[in-house]
Amino acid sequence: MVKIAPSILSADFANLASSVQVVERAGAEYLHIDVMDGHFVPNITIGPLIVKALRPQSSMFFDVHLMIENPDRYIEEFIKAGADLVCVHAEACTHLHRCVSQIKEAGVKVGVALNPHTPLNIIEYVLPMLDLVLLMTVNPGFGGQKFIPEVIPKIKILANSIKEKGLSTEIQVDGGINIETARLVTAAGANVLVAGSAIFGAPDPAQAVISIRAAAN
Numbered sequence: 001m002v003k004i005a006p007s008i009l010s011a012d013f014a015n016l017a018s019s020v021q022v023v024e025r026a027g028a029e030y031l032h033i034d035v036m037d038g039h040f041v042p043n044i045t046i047g048p049l050i051v052k053a054l055r056p057q058s059s060m061f062f063d064v065h066l067m068i069e070n071p072d073r074y075i076e077e078f079i080k081a082g083a084d085l086v087c088v089h090a091e092a093c094t095h096l097h098r099c100v101s102q103i104k105e106a107g108v109k110v111g112v113a114l115n116p117h118t119p120l121n122i123i124e125y126v127l128p129m130l131d132l133v134l135l136m137t138v139n140p141g142f143g144g145q146k147f148i149p150e151v152i153p154k155i156k157i158l159a160n161s162i163k164e165k166g167l168s169t170e171i172q173v174d175g176g177i178n179i180e181t182a183r184l185v186t187a188a189g190a191n192v193l194v195a196g197s198a199i200f201g202a203p204d205p206a207q208a209v210i211s212i213r214a215a216a217n
């Protein structure tokens with residue numbers, strides 16, 4: 001079963017709680033929260049304060065995507081604020097195993113994200129520890145970018161290796177996901193679809209959640 005993860009990066013920041021409730025009522029499983037620091041990516045977005053403020057407003061699974069340098073310094077704060085899963089970029093962690101362990105020991109789920117150009121073998125020795133691998137299908141930093149189709153074979157290879165190893169790791173994709181690309185990525189083996197502009201930029205975000213799910217299944 002495919003899970004839908006609306007990214008609040010494209011939501012109305014003046015009315016965040018109500019935007020979140022719309023996608024929650026539409027059945028979206030994960031709330032994707034994009035954290036950017038202006039260093040790892042050229043944009044600055046959400047901090048733990050926003051996560052904390054949203055937490056009592058929703059019972060969705062909070063999927064926190066850290067696009068920040070030295071994420072180990074902030075993991076605890078995001079968990080305290082209400083993250084259910086913390087996802088760090090392999091490219092931002094010199095000691096990836098330590099970062100992954102830190103998240104697991106704090107008792108939440110753990111993900112590792114890879115930029116489009118980053119080879120899968122960087123996560124080979126931590127894969128059994130992970131709940132989720134996020135394969136970026138755009139270069140991180142902004143919503144509304146074009147899907148990078150070169151990532152499709154990477155999804156297939158990862159899906160095969162998860163299957164071969166008998167793991168239950170989720171494969172999340174993020175960037176340029178809409179009704180058309182949802183089909184391609186799920187056919188390749190992705191099972192958690194992040195969508196920002198295709199949901200919150202749509203005239204009816206609730207319907208967009210339903211349509212993306214229908215296209216994916």
Ligand code: DX5
Pocket residue numbers: 007008009010032034065138139140141142143144145174175176177194195196197198
């Ligand atoms: C990009 C972020 C995404 C972004 C996706 O760096 O990680 O989560 O919100 O936006 P869309 O779906 O518009 O490509």
Ligand code: ZN
Pocket residue numbers: 007032033034065174194
């Ligand atoms: Zn994201």
